[in-house]
Amino acid sequence: MKALIVDDEKHVRDAIKLLGQWETAGIDTLYEAADGHEAVAAITAHQPQIVLSDMRMPGKDGMALLEWISVHAPHSKVLVISGYDDFELVRHAIRYGGTDYLLKPVEADELNSSLFRAVDAWKEADAVRMQSTRQSMVVNQMRPHYHDRLLTELVVGRGSNNTQFQRLRDELNLPKQIDSCSVAVTSLSHLDAQCLAKYRSQPDLLVFSVLNICAEMLSPPAEGVVFRQLDQPDEVVLLYWGQCSSLQTILEKVNDGLEQTIQRRLHFGISSCEFQPTGTSGAYQEASLRLWRRNALQTKQCIHDTLESSIGNKGLRLSAFEESLRLASMSGRATSVSNAVAEWMEPITRLDVVTAEQIQQWVDEMEWMIGRWLDDAAGAPPKEEDEAIEEQPIPFAELPLDREGLLSLPLLRSLLEQRLLAAGKALTAHHHATPDPMSEIARYMDAHYQEDLSLQQIAARFYLSREYISRKFKQQFGLNWSEYLGKLRINNAKLLLQNPFLRIAKISEMVGYQDEKYFSKVFKKMEGITPGEYRKTLSDGNV
Known part of the structure; x- marks a missing residue:
């Protein structure tokens, strides 16, 4: 934890540093500030959990600092240490979140008692925040997928459009009056291999980056929504019910944001304006065709609102x-x-x-x-x-x-x-x-399971097609290659978990998973328990 001592007198700051039992309180870093302005800069840069502040200081005084903290760093706990026994100062401190008001010269016992209470209060509040965050994460992880499924069903034309749209209106708090809709479609498959390679181990990160930037440029749900088309995992779709003429401008801003984030611009196919919701499916098909039938030889345009004719190319199969x-x-x-x-x-x-x-x-x-x-x-x-x-x-x-x-x-x-x-x-x-090529592939995976293996990489190494490996490997081993690799990694992880001095994050990396959470998810799917729970069964003697 970190603490900040704010006082215009250096000898007071030095005394507080000497009196405080910082290590016992769990504070390992101390910062100092001579007035409120320096304190604001220190809080902004270092985000201390505990602030100990004088009230009367030149420039920005303690009263103004408390007001600033209540707005800009509300989770910090503030102890006021003042030479003034003034009711107005005490009331101001309490009003703006001060946890205690100590009078100078402060005694060591009094300082440390207040310090420990402030630390405990911060930890309790942080535990509540963490629990709330975890609950929000679970909800937020499930809800976007549900929304994406509803929107996917809408654009591909399955079921009752009116029923689906009413459900979407309720879920996403959509405007009551939506008369028309334009659709924009992009595909991450239209990015170059070098860009895609950066996200090979975390493809969802690329999708989320595109979704977030699109959402920033819209004013959802007032102007539209953006989602991942779950039937085509490489597609991101925008439904836009603002002024149809504004959609191209929004997509240009999206591309400006993407260029800053992933250093690429995406191609978009856009539809004409259609009645909502009955025309949404047709508009989606139109936008998708315009994306895929764009001229991949032209060099300037990223927004495509027409179909290119390639009738003369049919013989080039x-x-x-x-x-x-x-x-x-x-x-x-x-x-x-x-x-x-x-x-x-x-x-x-x-x-x-x-x-x-x-x-x-x-x-x-x-x-x-x-x-x-x-x-x-x-x-x-x-x-x-x-x-x-x-x-x-x-x-x-x-x-x-x-x-x-x-x-x-x-x-x-x-x-x-x-x-x-x-x-x-x-x-x-x-x-x-x-030798049998599938057995050689299996032996190669046994030796290189820690690496970031892909079916395309294995196909290139063994001079076989991906489809051929998928089919023949499963025929021979009863598992597809990714299931075989996952089982191999998890079996080796179980051996490493027997060493209590190896952190689970390190074990995850040693068996080929760069993301500890994904490793835990795969482990639980295959073994029925998490890596931590498995390690506990080892210590209990149950395995």
């Missing part, structure tokens, strides 16, 4: 070049792969329009082709259409985009070449007596 790409891949020669990719990409270099939707289709098509080649080489049965692909650690696609969210032809070329060369090595391996 990777599957049209599948055989030449497969042969180049199996050759194992970088020049052959580079030439095959260049042949497919050559028409792209002459295009005026390439949509974000097309880029996503090319990436998906590439993964589908490589997965099918590997299945054919391994003699695996064809994958069912509705077979679920294991969810990625970060729910955002990593597209070959630059920091402006535009198509980077060098990145697209590099992505295709790397994946084809990796696939070629994997395909060649099927024709030789090599």
Whole structure:
């Protein structure tokens, strides 16, 4: 804890420092101020829990300081130490939150008795604040998800729009009269891979940053609401019922804020103004299409209110070049792969329009082709259409985009070449007596479980597609790769918890979890108890 001594006489400050039993009271840091102005600066900079102040001082006196503290640092506990036995001063001290009024010269016992009471009072009040904060956190963690679910149901058109909107009106305290609504949609998948990599271990932090900045630029709920579209975890949606012409200005301010926070600007698709709530779903679909069918070659505009035409690009499917790409891949020669990719990409270099939707289709098509080649080489049965692909650690696609969210032809070329060369090595391996790749992946995870592993990283290392690993790993081990990794980490954490001198936060880091709270959540999900509770059962002899 910290304490601040405020008195214009240095010998008084020195005496109080000598008399106080600071260590016993739990105070390890003392600050000094010679008047109210210095005290304000010290409180602002250091936020002491206890303030001991004189009343009569030059400049800003103790009375003015108490008034300032009651507004700007209301949690601090103030002891007044004054040479004036004045009823008005005592009354002023009590009115503005002083916990005691001591007369100079103060005795050590009297000072320490008041000091201990002030510390106890601060601790009791802090415990109440912490409990209230914890309760608020639980409510706040649940309520936004509930709101996001209601808003998601509204924009995707499931159920009764009127019923949902009435529920939203009650939950979010929306204005009674909302005649029309515009929708803006952005996707975090339109950020470049370098930006997304910063948030790989905490993707929700990126989502919350975008949501918070959008909310700051709106005046919710008077002008609109912003939420995460739960059916598309990479999407953030704004419903805006202010003046439709103002939406673009708001989104520009959002991008200014994002540039300060994540050093990127996002692309937004926006709809025309529609009747609320019946037209909300259609407006959302319109905004989403305008986002994904934006021209990813243009360089200036981040707000998209029209659809780009790419009818002439239909013949640029990777599957049209599948055989030449497969042969180049199996050759194992970088020049052959580079030439095959260049042949497919050559028409792209002459295009005026390439949509974000097309880029996503090319990436998906590439993964589908490589997965099918590997299945054919391994003699695996064809994958069912509705077979679920294991969810990625970060729910955002990593597209070959630059920091402006535009198509980077060098990145697209590099992505295709790397994946084809990796696939070629994997395909060649099927024709030789090599160790089982899934067992090798498991052994690699056993040795590197402490690291920030991702399915994409493992796929690149072992020259296999993500889909192929997801399917084959679960067939062989009965667990998908992330479940296997989680079980491995938790089993090792249980061993480390046997050492009572290792802090749980340190154990979390040692087994590959950078966030102690997330580690505890995973541990409880798998073991039924928290790490602390598990350690207690060890000390009780129950395990």
